[in-house]
Amino acid sequence: MYLRQMETDDLDIMLKMAHAEGWSSDKFEFELYLNINPMGCFSCIIDEKVVGGIMTFTYPNSGWIGNLVVDRKYRLKGFGKALFRRGLQHLSPLPGMFLCASPMAVRLYSEFGFRKVSNINRWKRKGATLHLPKNKGNIEYVLTMDSICWHEDRSRMLDLALKNRFYAVNEGAWLGFGQVNDHWTIGPWEAYDKESALKLLQGSLVESTDQHILVDVPVQNTKAWDILTNMDFKVVGTSVLMCKGLLPEIAFDNIYGLASMGSKG
Numbered sequence: 253m254y255l256r257q258m259e260t261d262d263l264d265i266m267l268k269m270a271h272a273e274g275w276s277s278d279k280f281e282f283e284l285y286l287n288i289n290p291m292g293c294f295s296c297i298i299d300e301k302v303v304g305g306i307m308t309f310t311y312p313n314s315g316w317i318g319n320l321v322v323d324r325k326y327r328l329k330g331f332g333k334a335l336f337r338r339g340l341q342h343l344s345p346l347p348g349m350f351l352c353a354s355p356m357a358v359r360l361y362s363e364f365g366f367r368k369v370s371n372i373n374r375w376k377r378k379g380a381t382l383h384l385p386k387n388k389g390n391i392e393y394v395l396t397m398d399s400i401c402w403h404e405d406r407s408r409m410l411d412l413a414l415k416n417r418f419y420a421v422n423e424g425a426w427l428g429f430g431q432v433n434d435h436w437t438i439g440p441w442e443a444y445d446k447e448s449a450l451k452l453l454q455g456s457l458v459e460s461t462d463q464h465i466l467v468d469v470p471v472q473n474t475k476a477w478d479i480l481t482n483m484d485f486k487v488v489g490t491s492v493l494m495c496k497g498l499l500p501e502i503a504f505d506n507i508y509g510l511a512s513m514g515s516k517g
C-alpha cells in the first residue's frame with residue numbers, strides 16, 4: 253500500500269465509495285476540493301487500484317478534513333488511519349482544524365486530539381424541491397454575513413461553490429441551495445434573525461412529490477429547529493463537528509445550514 257496525491261481520474265472511484273456510504277456528494281464538489289487544494293488530497297493505492305482517499309480544504313486560519321473513505325473490502329487494515337495522518341500533516345501549519353465525523357469515526361479522530369464542538373443534525377424534507385430565485389443577490393453581502401458566522405474568510409470556497417448553486421438573500425439572511433444527484437441540498441443558510449431565515453426558506457420551497465431536500469444544521473441553533481420542524485423536515489441522521497487546535501467563536505445561533513453535507517463547514 254502507498255499513498256499518493258489524488259488525481260482527477262481518481263474522483264469517479266471516490267464518488268462510487270461515497271455513494272456506497274449514502275453520502276450526498278457529487279463530482280462538482282469533489283472537483284472543487286481537488287482544484288482548490290490539489291496538494292492536500294490523497295489516494296490510497298493497492299495493486300495500482302484506488303481503495304481509499306481523503307480530501308482537505310483550507311481557509312486562511314483553519315483547515316477542513318472531509319471525504320475520508322476506504323473501500324469496504326480493505327477496511328480495518330490501517331489504511332483509514334494512514335490517510336487521516338497524511339491529511340492532518342498537510343493541515344498542521346494552520347492554527348485550527350475541523351471535520352464532521354460520522355459516529356463510527358469519532359473514536360479515531362479523538363485519538364488524534366480532535367474534540368467535540370457540536371452535534372450536527374441532518375434534516376430531510378420529503379416531497380419538496382427548491383425553486384430558483386430571480387435575483388441571485390449580492391455576493392458581498394453573503395460573504396460579510398458568512399465571515400461573521402464563522403470568524404473566517406471563506407470567500408475562495410464560496411465564490412467557487414456558489415457558481416454551481418443558487419442563492420437568495422433578504423434583509424437579514426441568505427440561503428444557498430442546489431441539486432445534488434437526485435435530491436436538493438440547502439447550504440449555506442445563514443441569518444441575523446429567525447424571521448428572515450424563515451421567510452427565505454418559505455419563499456424558496458415548493459411542494460413536489462418525487463423530490464426531497466437535505467440540510468445539515470448545528471443542534472445549538474434552536475431557531476433553525478423550530479423552523480424546520482414547522483415546515484415538516486425530520487431529523488434523519490447526526491454527525492459530530494470536531495476541532496483540533498484553535499476554536500474561533502463560531503456564531504452557531506446564526507448558522508442555519510452548513511455549506512455542504514459535512515465536508516467544508
Ligand SMILES: CC(C)(COP(=O)(O)OP(=O)(O)OC[C@H]1O[C@@H](n2cnc3c(N)ncnc32)[C@H](O)[C@@H]1OP(=O)(O)O)[C@@H](O)C(=O)NCCC(=O)NCCS
Binds near residue numbers: 330331332
Ligand atoms: C472510517 C474509515 C475510513 C476507517 O477506515 P479503515 O481503513 O477501516 O480504518 P483503520 O483500519 O485505519 O482503523 C482506524 C481505527 O478506527 C477503528 N475503526 C474502524 N472502523 C470502525 C468501526 N466501524 N467502528 C469502530 N471503530 C472502527 C479501528 O478499530 C481503528 O482503531 P485502532 O487503531 O484503535 O484499532 C472506514 O471505516 C470508512 O470508510 N467508513 C465509511 C466512511 C466514513 O464513515 N468515513 C468517515 C467520515 S467522517
